Structures are given as C-alpha cells and as structure tokens.
Amino acid sequence: DLGHMERFWTVFVHRNLWSVLEIEIHFYVIYIVILCAELWLLMRRDLIRCGQGEGWQATVCRILALGSRDLSEESARRDMGIVKVLGILGIPTAIGVHGGTGAIFAVVKARPMWFGPLFPIIFIVSALVSGGALLTFLTAFFSRLPEEERKTLTLDLGKLTAAILAFDLLLMWSEFSVGIYGNIPEHLEVMRLSFFGPFWWVFWLVQILFGAVIPLSLILWPVTGRDRRWVGLAGLMIVVGIFGVRLNIVIPALNAEILPGFLDSYHVIPAPPKAVPAYPPGIVTSLASLAVLAALLTFLLAGVTAWRRARGQALGRVGQATATVAIVLIALLSLRWIGGTTALNITGSAPIRMTVPAVLGGLFGETHLPFLYIPSPNEWLSSMGLLGLTVLLFALGWTTLPLEVEHES
DSSP: TTTTTGGGHHHHSOOOTTOOOHHHHHHHHHHHHHHHHHHHHHHHHHHHHHHSOOSSSHHHHHHTTTOOOOHHHHHHHHHHHHHHHHHHHHHHHHHHHHHHHHHHHTTTTTTTTTTTTTTHHHHHHHHHHHHHHHHHHHHHOOSOOOOHHHHHHHHHHHHHHHHHHHHHHHHHHHHHHHHTTTHHHHHHHHHHHHHTTTTHHHIIIIIIIIIHHHHHHHHSHHHTTTHHHHHHHHEEEEEEHHHHHHHHHHHHHHHSSSSSTTTGGGGOOOOOOOOSSSOOOOHHHHHHHHHHHHHHHHHHHHHHHHHHTTOOOOHHHHHHHHHHHHHHHHHHHHHHHHTSSSSSSSSSSSOOOEEEOOOOTTTOOOOOEEEEEOOOOEEEEEEHHHHHHHHHHHHHHHHHHHSOOOOOO
16 A cells, blocks of 8 residues: 555455556566576675675675585586576566556556557567666676677667667657547647646657667767767666656656546635644745755765776766766756645646647647646655665675676686
C-alpha cells in the first residue's frame, strides 16, 4: 500500500494471479535474484583473491565471497556453466520485467493513451535502448580493457544502440500518427499536453533533441562516430533522454480529462477546511527550500567527488567548476517548483490553464490547455536523490570491488 512499506510481504501471502502488478513484482524479485547470482559467480574468484589481502577492502571481499575458497579452474568452468544457464533464464525474465512495466500502464482502461497492446513493446525497446546506451557510456569512460579493445567494443555498442533507438522512434511515431490521423480526442489531448504543456521542453529538448537527434548524429557522423569518447557521450545523452520519455509517458496522460466537465468541477467544490499551521508559512517554506537544496548539494558533491576519486583524479578546478554549474542548475530547477502546485488542485481554485500555439492548422484543437498536476519538490528531490545515490554506489563499488582483474592461473 502507498505509504505503508511495512506491508510489502502481503503480496507474497495474499496472492492474486490475475493482477498484473503482482505478476510484475514476482518478475522483479526473480530478476534481481538472477542478476545477483550471476554477478557473484562472475566475481567469486576475484573476491577470494581480494580477501586474501589486508585492510578493510579485503574484509569486504571476504564477506562478499560467502565463505567460498575454491580457486581451481574446474570451479571457474562450473561457475561459467551456471552463469550461462542463468543468462538464458534471465532473457524471458527481463522481457517479463520490462514488458510487465508497460503492461501495468497498458491495462488501465481509464487512460486511453496508455490502454493498448503497444505499450509493453515500447517499454521493452526503451529498456534495450537505455541499457545499451548506459553500457556504451560505461565502456567508453570506465572500462579497464586495453584501449583498442575498448574502442572497438564502444563503437559496436554505439551502433547497436543507435539502431534500437531508431526503432524506438519508429514506435513513437506510430503511436502518435495513429492518434493524430484517427482524430482521437483523448490521444490528441495527451499529445497537446506533451507538446505544449508545462513540460514541453522535456519532450522537444530533452527527449527529442538531447536524447535522440544529437546522439544519433554523434554516432552516425563518421568524424565523431570513430571516437569512443564521442560515442560514449552519445550513450549518456540517450540515457538522459529516456528519463524524459518516462516523464512524458506518465504525467501528460494523468492530466487528460476523463469525464466531460471533470476539470471545471474543481472550482465549484467547497474547499476542505485547513488546519492552522504551528509555524508561520514563510518559515516552513524556507526550511523546506533549505532541506531540498542541502540534500541536492550533498548528493551531488558526494557523487562528483567519488567519481573523480574512482578515476584517480583530484577534484581540480575543472571538476569544481563542473560540479558548481551542475549544482546551480539543479538548485534552480528545484526552486522553480517550491511553493507551486504539488498535486491535484482541489483547494477550490481552477486548474492551471495555458495557451497552446495554433500550429499545424489547429490540428490539436482548442487553445486553452488545462493542467492539474506538477511534481512537488519532494518528488523532484526523490528523483535527484536516487540519481545521486546511484552515482555514489557506483563509485563505491568501482573503488572497492575487484573489477576486470586478470590473474595468472
């Protein structure tokens, strides 16, 4: 249940095999178990060797080795055999995980833009795009393989990712063009919100320009397409663009009017009584702003510092300047929403209304665009915090665990 994480166990006790969400939960559990088992088997011998040393890193490796001490070649062959079996089992499991995520949206009848058989396929393809792009970026900038081998692998991954991204764009065009050609009101409403709503910049600048057009140009242009650094940068840009895809999938569809007159009914419903705050609103807002900024600064500084140390570099002036710019930009982004609308506007006032430019001969209909939902500062903070935590954990694993280490037999 929302807000009650302590009830997570109930889904494993009170089963409903017809629930798409429950099926997805089980797929995720199996998927995580398979990934952890594969990772441990691939690193087992390196963890044993690392644990034979001294210091805190050796202690961590001994704990992660789970008591295993067999370094023989026979054990290595046995591990690889198990990894192959797990890899084969992981393919349908991964399809179930990512396709199941799309199915959660696809079965919602009340949201016509989600409801349909194409959504699970879109999520699977998007997962392939984001996974391939992230591997391209990590291989280009963090792999310890020999330079020539790393360059070849990066360029091949970049080309494969570009091909899958092109297919993903084809699916997006198919989804939008059918709705436009069919003049389906519910679909047009969601597209108007995506193209011209408060987050228009996420679609046009983040998803299309930054996450698709520029990366494809970098990968396919011969000058940059032969440089692993440019291809790796393109991979990172694609990953950022996928975040924009996720926002455009969820928020615009949630703002589409379900029933005629649904939006106008909000400002005629009496506002619920409000409790008198214990502190002046100005102090509460200031404290909330400081909390958001402090958390963002903490995650960003920790992530950037750990990343620089992982590469064996000091946080010089260039790194400090980069970190400062990133901090300022994200801080301004968070300040943009502090004090704004945080959820459905049910306090008695009318929903936010914007003016839509008359483009394409008025193809998208009315010019007044209602918008009921804008993510709150806490939601922005959660997203940024997860990204910062991911960077921090990656840097810790990079500096602690024995990765890509070759030993003589």
